[in-house]
Amino acid sequence: MNKITNETVVVKIPASTANLGPGFDALGMALSLYAWLELSVANETEVKLYGAGMDELPTDSSNLVYQVAQRVFAKAGLAEQPLKISMYSDIPLTRGLGSSASAIVGALVAANEMLGGVFAQEELFQMATELEGHPDNVGASLFGGIIVSSWDGVAAPYVKITPPQALETIVIIPDFQLSTEKARHALPEQYSKSDVVFNIGRSSLLVAALASGQLQLIRSAIQDRIHQPYRASLIPGMSYILEQAVHHGALGAALSGAGPTLIAFIDCHSEQKAQLQQFMVDTMSSEGIAATTMTLAPDQFGARVIYKEEQVVRDLPFMELIKGDDC
Numbered sequence: 001m002n003k004i005t006n007e008t009v010v011v012k013i014p015a016s017t018a019n020l021g022p023g024f025d026a027l028g029m030a031l032s033l034y035a036w037l038e039l040s041v042a043n044e045t046e047v048k049l050y051g052a053g054m055d056e057l058p059t060d061s062s063n064l065v066y067q068v069a070q071r072v073f074a075k076a077g078l079a080e081q082p083l084k085i086s087m088y089s090d091i092p093l094t095r096g097l098g099s100s101a102s103a104i105v106g107a108l109v110a111a112n113e114m115l116g117g118v119f120a121q122e123e124l125f126q127m128a129t130e131l132e133g134h135p136d137n138v139g140a141s142l143f144g145g146i147i148v149s150s151w152d153g154v155a156a157p158y159v160k161i162t163p164p165q166a167l168e169t170i171v172i173i174p175d176f177q178l179s180t181e182k183a184r185h186a187l188p189e190q191y192s193k194s195d196v197v198f199n200i201g202r203s204s205l206l207v208a209a210l211a212s213g214q215l216q217l218i219r220s221a222i223q224d225r226i227h228q229p230y231r232a233s234l235i236p237g238m239s240y241i242l243e244q245a246v247h248h249g250a251l252g253a254a255l256s257g258a259g260p261t262l263i264a265f266i267d268c269h270s271e272q273k274a275q276l277q278q279f280m281v282d283t284m285s286s287e288g289i290a291a292t293t294m295t296l297a298p299d300q301f302g303a304r305v306i307y308k309e310e311q312v313v314r315d316l317p318f319m320e321l322i323k324g325d326d327c
């Protein structure tokens with residue numbers, strides 16, 4: 001019989017960028033931007049949420065984290081448990097940086113830890129994919145690094161690629177929300193053979209380029225004809241930034257997930273980071289869109305249980321410790 005611990009579990013979960021251009025619903029990469037989830041059993045359910053926009057979310061048993069945690073307990077044969085949930089998130093909501101995936105993955109990992117880890121990570125991944133509907137964000141958030149996966153409605157086999165050491169990103173986060181649901185509605189039901197062939201080629205090339213560290217190939221490999229052209233009208237400035245970013249130092253640029261965030265890939269040694277950032281801000285600004293930029297590295301570790309004593313340490317310098325002087 002499975003048992004739930006009385007101890008509080010704290011999990012740190014990375015943000016993620018999905019698609020990476022042509023890999024629609026198949027490619028995702030974890031990013032060095034985080035949410036922290038604290039979970040424990042309680043006499044009465046209590047949900048406390050901290051971080052920008054988190055006050056918009058429900059704090060009763062309809063909360064996504066609560067719902068997902070209960071699924072884990074039910075799968076382990078246990079009845080519904082009142083829960084104390086505290087979540088702090090730096091991942092902006094509904095912006096294309098995997099906030100829903102971070103909530104799902106955080107709840108799965110924390111609830112599983114409360115059960116003593118009865119489910120393997122692979123099982124958590126299958127559950128997460130089913131809940132999110134595609135494996136790209138949840139895979140990256142759970143495992144870290146770059147995840148290549150394919151979901152057929154039953155199973156999602158995957159491969160994790162360690163991101164090239166020199167790969168870094170600049171994201172520009174427009175000051176408006178765009179739900180994944182709305183951005184998926186913009187897509188057509190059918191595609192031409194030439195567009196499908198184009199994307200298969202680019203996506204395959206991108207995976208090979210990332211796996212072999214050939215960053216110079218990103219420029220051509222990141223092109224997409226499956227989702228970005230149809231979503232561009234929802235995001236002022238998007239087409240211009242995706243076309244022109246390479247002339248300001250980017251290796252290539254893409255829509256992050258379902259948007260509206262745009263992500264530019266850059267060599268971390270590049271001296272054009274400030275120029276690229278300014279170009280992205282100026283383009284959005286000329287469209288009348290306020291936006292925030294961040295320089296983010298790939299996260300290599302994925303969701304992890306941290307000890308309660310470490311809960312106050314918000315900025316664990318994992319990347320700096322591991323990457324050293326080589327970015």
Ligand SMILES: Nc1ncnc2c1ncn2[C@@H]1O[C@H](COP(=O)(O)OP(=O)(O)OP(=O)(O)O)[C@@H](O)[C@H]1O
Binds near residue numbers: 087093181
């Ligand atoms: N911490 C959280 N607790 C509860 N619900 C959350 C939490 N974070 C996100 N969500 C839910 O997920 C929704 C956002 O999901 P959506 O897929 O539209 O965007 P995203 O995940 O931020 O971006 P993308 O999937 O394009 O990367 C929120 O409106 C909210 O309903």
Ligand SMILES: N[C@@H](CCO)C(=O)O
Binds near residue numbers: 018019026137184227
């Ligand atoms: N692959 C998904 C990611 C957003 O959740 C999409 O582009 O719709």
